[in-house]
Amino acid sequence: MSSMQNPQSFWHRLTPRGLGARLALAFTLMSGILTLLLVEVVERSATAQVKTSIGGGLGEMAMQTADKLDRGMYERFREVRLMARRNDLISPETSQAERRRILADMQSTYGYYEWIGLAAMDGTVLVEARGLLEGKNVAKRPWFSNALAGKHVGDVHEAVLLAKLLPVQQGEPRRFVDVAFPYLDANGQPAGVMGTHLSWEWAREVERSIIAPVQTRNKVQALIVSAEGVVLLGPQDLLDTTVRLGSLNAARKGRTGYAVERWPDGHDYLVGYASTKAVGDYPGLGWNVLVRQDLQDAYAPVRQLRSRALWSGGALALLFSLGGWLLARRITRPLAALAHSADGLRRGDTHELVPAGSSYTEVHQLSGALNALVTALVQRRADLQTLNDTLEQRVDRRTRELERALVAVRASEGRIIAIVEAAQDAFIAVDLRGMIVDWNPAAERMFGWTRHEAVGWPLAEMILPERYRDSIGKALQAFRQNGQFMLARRMERTVINRQGFEFTVESTVTLAGEGEGAFFSIFLHDISERKKVERMKNEFVSTVSHELRTPLTSIHASLSMLDGGMAGNLPPDAARLVAIASQSCDRLMRMVNDLLDIQKIEAGHMEYQRTAQLLAPLMHHVADAMEGQARQAGVTLRLDMPPGAEFVQAEIDHDRMVQVLTNLVSNAIKFTPGGKDVILGLAQRPGWARLSVTDEGPGIPPAFQSRVFERFAQADAADSRQRSGSGLGLSISKAIVEEHGGSIGFETRAGAGTRFTVELPLA
DSSP, X not given: OHHHHOHHHHXXXXXXXXXXXXXXXXXXXXXXXXXXXXXXXXXXXXXXXXHHHHHHHHHHHHHHHHHHHHHHHHHHHXXXXXXXXXXXXXXXXXXXXXXXXXXXXXXXXXXXEEEEEEEXXXXXXXXXXXXXXXXXXXXXXXXXXXXXXXXXXXXXXEOSTTTTTSXXXXXXXXXXXXXXXXXXXXXXXXXXXXXXXXXXXXXXXXXXXXXXXXXXXXXXXXXXXXXXXXXEESOTTTTTOBOOOHHHHHHHTTOOEEEEEEOTTSOEEEEEEEEOOOBTTBOOXXXXXXXXXXXXXXXXXXXXXXXXXXXXXXXXXXXXXXXXXXXHHHHHHHHXXXXXXXXXXXXXXXXXXXXXXXXOHHHHHHHHHHHXXXXXXXXXXXXXXXXXXXXXXXXXXXXXXXXXXXXXXXXXXXXXXXXXXXOSSEEXXXXXXXXXXXXXXXXXXXXXXXXXXXXXXXXXHHHSOGGGHHHXXXXXXXXXXXXXXXXXXXXXXXXXXXXXOEEXXXXXXXXXXXXXXXXXXXEEEEOHHHHHHHHXXXXXXXXXXXXXXXXHHHHHHHHHHHHTXXXXXXXXXXXXXXXXXXXXXXXXXXXXXXXXXXXXXXHTOOOXXXXXXXXXXXXXXXXXXXXXXXXXXXXXXEEEOOTTGGGOEEEEOHHHHHHHHHHHHHHHHHHSOTTOEEEEEEXXXXXXXEEEEEOOSOOOOGGGGGGTTSTTOOSOHHHHHHSOOOSOHHHHHHHHHHHTTOEEEEEEETTTEEEEEEEEEBO
């Protein structure tokens, strides 16, 4: 009766008071709850995982199928386009038999070409690989008119004219995908159409290669659907029907994934979807790929897993309950023994806490920690007493060490001051506000201000012309805001001395110290004399080059007239001397022109008149111009331009690019032994035109490769005497190519020759 009147007291008596009993009860309750949660979580998780895994796999198969369709169509698209450009096929001089042989070879390379032929502009079939439809008119066929209108690929359709000529396959009518391109005559005008009928069986082969490995085990079906929703390939009951599904709409929007949806047959399916896309310049046909699996088949593993989880969860609950009770007894027994020992320590017992040998690790760690704590307290008391006894001695020793360190710092500071004072370059220290805090004797000599006069003044007012003073303030403000400053780099600066005379120095700025004591360390080196010498050198080169050019032109003209016989036939010895003088004059004129070009490039006065133009005529022009030099050296000069290279265009200055190629070809001829070849190449890669000059010479020595494009650079003195040159041509060529937005480089191998490559952006 009293227990009913006081429920709280009743439940308090029922609640276990010992740790072991509480742990046993907790394990029992947790095992029961976990059993119930396990089944629910496993079922939900497995369902989501199976849906994600299988759906993702179906989406991946759909994407692979779409990709394989795209790439297969792209290969055929590109193959037919290339065939339509073959001169030996479309040339009127090619015989009918030769044309048929070429088409038959193409048909044999890919077994799914059911029909491939050429039709004239009026639609008459001129030639076909097996002679089918030759002489027939195909002008009304969509593939013919679409090709002339710029549409080169047609969607799937049944055979019309070929239906009676080709046998029926597997009880079904033949289906084709059309690929056709116009071919051009010598004037670049359409002369007819090259057409192919690609058998739709290749799409079935794509489906079998991807779906077949998993179709039997997982009951997977694949469908290829046209842009209008018509099933082109799939289960027999859906073939040629129009479907309207959410997955198809998602695929049409370019998405790839999976969805669960109900189909017209009333079944729910897990559907992976993807769409075909354009590849390269192949525009695509808008096909969509759907891969489906019945939802009951897909979720069968989940139902099996739920049943297993229910039985295994019940068994685990019983095991956890029994294990919890045993574990609780094991946990509480050593803890009780340790608590008894700790109580003795509290009463003053000096014995260490020693747990039972069978105790678990935590009990040993707890006893060890308590013993270590007691030991540490005793040791700390002894250390404190020792520290009090030796404190005075330690303070005295530390004071002497600090005095010695202070002496060393002062000595180091004195050495640094002596070095700065004796430095030949001007040294200025500036704080973070831009105020001068140090000024060495070299700075006094350079600027005329004494240290006493300079320290404490703003750096900008002391050494910078007025037009540059704002830049110092902006730089210091940027440094204070984000810590960015032009440090540890040599820079040329214009400064001013006490008399107002401006001169040029090289400055190096570094940040020294930290925090509020940080300052900028500035070293200045006077380079005004060096700049003056450089100006004199440039003026001298310019003057000499211009003064040499006029007499050299006259000398060259006179020697050319003598060599041409204007003064009559010269004696053999005199003719040989005139020829040598003429060659030397040519070399001098080239050197003078190179020097003038270098001067223009340095001054930024080189003029370019760039226009978009074909590069093939440029290559022919250079080859014709260098043919004489190549013949004289016994070298064969050849052009290498693959089909289509004649249409490559770039925006260039014709004369400057001729100068670049002439220099490269001249160098190649010089270094190529007699009887070998020098090849001029023209090719195209995405966005770029590539011009190349390849020789069969000895190659460039490894030690010289890093200096190939430097001015006046030649491999060695003996080589420069044997093969005349100024050493400026490649440097000038590099500057011209880079001005065109391109690049120049080379590949070389010892004894195997060198290839110089110029790449220019396409027009």
